[in-house]
Amino acid sequence: MSQFFQYLLNGLSTGSIYALVALGYTMVYGIIKLINFAHGDIIMVGAFVALGSTSILVKLGLPPVLCVIITMVATGALGFLTEKLAYKPLRKAKRITALITAIAISFLLENLFAIRFSSRDKTSPTIFELGSFKIGNIDIQWKLVIIISILVISTSALTLFVNRTRMGKAMKAVSENPDAASLMGINVDTTISTTFIIGAALAGLASVMYVIYYSSFNNMLGSSLGIKAFVAAVLGGIGLIPGAVLGGLTIGVIENMVAAYIDPKWIDIITFSILIFILLVKPSGILGKNTKEKV
């Protein structure tokens, strides 16, 4: 039984990473109805930034935890740049055009990093060294506690931001109807850019969580993590913040259970099967509402 709780805890912490990435997908999809394929690769970039910045911070004698801020700023800037350079000119174009562009950006980042840093595995930087503590029979690592609490804090902050601030309300309005929102005096372009920046900064946070949790990463981190986080977003109901969290945690737990009780080889197939199943049964996700198509 104690083993089961161990797997559950591991599942919740991988799930937290997925959830944080899924939040980025969900926010962008909610506002401009685009599956931002490049989102996963922003996390990959974030992991490289975290690796580089920790070594610099250690040299300067500063605490390596500060790399969280550097990474979030860097990925936020990257998100802003991709939006301005690639997606903004396509705002009025067909959705298929934007989708292909997003795929292309994802490939561009992956391959640029493969050339610059080679595609071998990199060892994750040590951001802090913490042991573990025991509750009953269960061995709980501090890093798992930290990862799960980062998710809780950032999700509550995001919810507060979206519901209470002017910018957050503007985001909701733009996702509801951009034209009406601009008639109400909301600057749609700024709002969309802010959404991208927040989503990408969350991705930066996720990449720090990733390097805390896993011991190594490479330039393909984005595509596998991105697909799983996307599955999570769809599972919970794409466009919904609570949906992304619920979906992420569910996928994380299912994955760890499959790895523990069936066979790690089948993780990917089961993830894809969940995606296909949910899209066929209820495309709007667990928390989503079915909408009728209007002519």
Next chain:
Amino acid sequence: MTFKKLLMKKYSRRVVNLISCILLISMVTLITPNISKAFTTIMITICINVLVAVSLNISAGSMGEVVLGQAGFMAIGAYSSGLFCKYVPMNNMFLEYLICIVVAAVIAGLVGFVVGIPCLRLRGDYLAIVTLGFGEAIRCLIENLDKITGGPSGLTSLPRLLNSSNRALGGYGAVLIAITTTVVCVGCIYSFMTSRYGRAILSIREDAIAAEAAGIPVTRYKVMAFTISAMFAGIGGAMFAHTIGSIYPSNFNLSKSIDYLVMVVFGGLGSYTGSILSATILSYLTIRLTNLAAWRLVIYSLALILVMIFHPKGLFGIKEFSMTNAILIVPGKIKLLFTKAQDAKNNKKETIIETEEVEETENNKMEAEDEEAKEAEALEEDNMNNGGKSDGK
């Protein structure tokens, strides 16, 4: 003028297209006996890529849905033909190849049908993701069913009919077989897409709701398009297996699917001649620029972004290249260019001359230009309706 009218007749279009096809094929066959081994490989690769790109164009171009799992169907074709070769040994290599292609087409088509029925209820982004999921799931399955497929270490020592080192036929024969397979398949696809079924699929791309209102069973036609697309991708996969002789799951990953998507997008989503041309050019470049292999994907993705932002129609848009039109329109357009250039020259010289005269001549020219433009438009429209096809390969 009479020559033009004669050319515009439906049957003469066919004759022109047939002649240009024959010319192209005979040109290729005349060149091939003297080619090197490397060039044989290039020719065969081009044939495979053209076929798969054209098959992807059915679903991505004509049906208008992004499919990110084409490599998965290729994998099914390759593995079913490879396994067939392995378990049913035959003496006649050519017969084996033919049967393999049929087996690959049937199995890939069946999988496409089974996958298509549930998936094609979705649209747009969701469909793209689901096909991506299926493509990857197929690859993972092949990797995990290692008792049948050999897992990550692949299926090896398969017969290599379409290879320059083929003893029975030689490189020349291999190229001929590859070209024939591709031409026959592309011809089948093209005539299917210009039939009433093809038109129904096009109408779904233009407006699914209007098509449904007009009595077209949308889901059924989508499944049909998807199945046929999967079938020909499977044939492409079988050809691939027969070319390199050993297949691995990693041959059919997501980046392969993206490669084909890039080809179709460059050629113009919906244009078959466009897909053929861009697949030929891109696969030639890919092989020739092997020392730039690392940069290839970077260049591809950059080019894809730029094409999407500045010229999302691609090379041909949804139009087809047609020899008849090339004969009819291009000289007119060149003439137009010349007259314009001359106009500019004349205008410079004649600025001193009275304005009235200049105006008059300009008016005349405008009229003439208008007529030319109208004629060209009518021709293009006509071409869209008749579907002039003129490629040989």
